[in-house]
Amino acid sequence: MMAFQAALPRIIRVGGGVSRDLPSLLDMLGLDRPLIVTDRFLADSGKAAMLVEGLKAAGINARVFADTVPEPTAASIEVARAFLEAGEHDCVVGFGGGSPIDSAKAIAVLAVHGGQCRDYKAPHLQDQSGLPVVAIPTTAGTGSEATRFTIITDEVSDEKMLMAGMAYLPVAALVDYELTLTMPPRLTADTGIDALTHAMEAYVSRKANAFSDSFALSAMRAIAPNLRQVWADPQDRAAREAMMFGSMQAGIAFSNASVALVHGMSRPIGAHFHVPHGLSNAMLLPAITAFSAPAALKRYADCARAMGVADRDEGDQGAVGKLIDELERINAELQVPSPAAFGIDASQWDRLLPVMARQALASGSPGNNPLVPSEAEIIALYRRVWAAGA
The missing domain is CATH 1.20.1090.10 (Dehydroquinate synthase-like - alpha domain)
Structure with missing residues (x-):
């Protein structure tokens, strides 16, 4: 058998309702100042508010950035990064489909290492970690909650940039199929x-x-x-x-x-x-x-x-x-x-x-x-x- 390296999120919780474990998960990881990165649909439907309320009950105050776009662009990441830097956050929670989770990963790296998304596109490998990312997927598709990649579009060149490395691997994932029951x-x-x-x-x-x-x-x-x-x-x-x-x-x-x-x-x-x-x-x-x-x-x-x-x-x-x-x-x-x-x-x-x-x-x-x-x-x-x- 050839040699290979394997990497997974440190913690993966799977099952109906596990998204409600976010407060206890953050506590276990020693994190208490999350930025929740989501989209307008999940904010308007009240699902993001349920996460915030659960955290509040545990004494954790979260801010929410809900303006991710369906196929994240370098410009949309800059807006989110500015929002993150206006708060004192120690982690990023990606809540949604691939786009919010991909956005969360990019923001978490740029917040620590600076630069622009295009500085990180493949073949560059970003293994040095950014802020910890917790992923809560709401679609059964991208698998982004368990990957060391993110995809961001450079809207200047119309190029979807692959950004790769261990820095993009979430530290934890809460995989709750109940969140997919309302998918069209x-x-x-x-x-x-x-x-x-x-x-x-x-x-x-x-x-x-x-x-x-x-x-x-x-x-x-x-x-x-x-x-x-x-x-x-x-x-x-x-x-x-x-x-x-x-x-x-x-x-x-x-x-x-x-x-x-x-x-x-x-x-x-x-x-x-x-x-x-x-x-x-x-x-x-x-x-x-x-x-x-x-x-x-x-x-x-x-x-x-x-x-x-x-x-x-x-x-x-x-x-x-x-x-x-x-x-x-x-x-x-x-x-x-x-x-x-x-x-x-x-x-x-x-x-x-x-x-x-x-x-x-x-x-x-x-x-x-x-x-x-x-x-x-x-x-x-x-x-x-x-x-x-x-």
């Missing part, structure tokens, strides 16, 4: 496919290892049978719980291996056309899997078996064929729009393909793919994804 169907589908993509890419990544493999396979087993169920019946608590647990495991898997070509190509779509991250992954996943599978047939066949779409004794080639069919079926049944159906302009898509391909390669993620593409191959794949949905 579109968000449920997009974040669920995002989590499935994390697990698959971690498993086929060139950086995969025995530790990440175990979490990736377990995540696929949890997500695949429940993805359609949470779309069809949002109140199915058992299915929501399985999705939340699978999402966290997928986050652990790719944080300790890597993502690959789907994510590399997905980020430019999000940056240039404002497509939500999980949705752009979903648009790409079937075509990129078909492109990559010949270079890692057994690995992709293992994914098919873990997802329950191929029998254990089925040959690898047949299993991979069933996997690609299943990914296309998921997109159809969960009404994933094509780039054209999402409203992207065909001429603008075509014009930006060389830029998007260069940005995809520059992120480093395609280099972890079983089959590493050239810039021309990435452009051809973008064209194939467009043509499939046109």
Whole structure:
């Protein structure tokens, strides 16, 4: 077995209602001046206020920053950092989907180390820690509560910057599936496919290892049978719980291996056309899997078996064929729009393909793919994804 390094949040609490453990968790960590970073929806719905009230009852005063944006930008991070620096905070609580948690991670690093987000983009590795981050996810998708990455858009260059290193790994995570019961169907589908993509890419990544493999396979087993169920019946608590647990495991898997070509190509779509991250992954996943599978047939066949779409004794080639069919079926049944159906302009898509391909390669993620593409191959794949949905 090859040598590898594994890293996890120091504390992970999982289960219905564990978000209410925030006061006791902070006490255990010796922290008592939190900034809660969330979004307008969670503030207006009263969910953020419930966290604040719970803390207040324990004698902890928290301030709330609720102006994160759906795909965080360098400018939005600067506004949040200024808010944090106006208080005497000793930690940051990321409360929400991937965007508030990603924002919390970036703010926590910049507050200690200074500079701008672009100073920290990959290949820079930020291992020296910032303020402690506690993550409380409200979607079953990004796995950001357990990863050493954050994604921030440079709005000047329209580039989604990958920021990586141990500094972004939350010190603790409270994984409470009850927070996902009110997720709307579109968000449920997009974040669920995002989590499935994390697990698959971690498993086929060139950086995969025995530790990440175990979490990736377990995540696929949890997500695949429940993805359609949470779309069809949002109140199915058992299915929501399985999705939340699978999402966290997928986050652990790719944080300790890597993502690959789907994510590399997905980020430019999000940056240039404002497509939500999980949705752009979903648009790409079937075509990129078909492109990559010949270079890692057994690995992709293992994914098919873990997802329950191929029998254990089925040959690898047949299993991979069933996997690609299943990914296309998921997109159809969960009404994933094509780039054209999402409203992207065909001429603008075509014009930006060389830029998007260069940005995809520059992120480093395609280099972890079983089959590493050239810039021309990435452009051809973008064209194939467009043509499939046109």
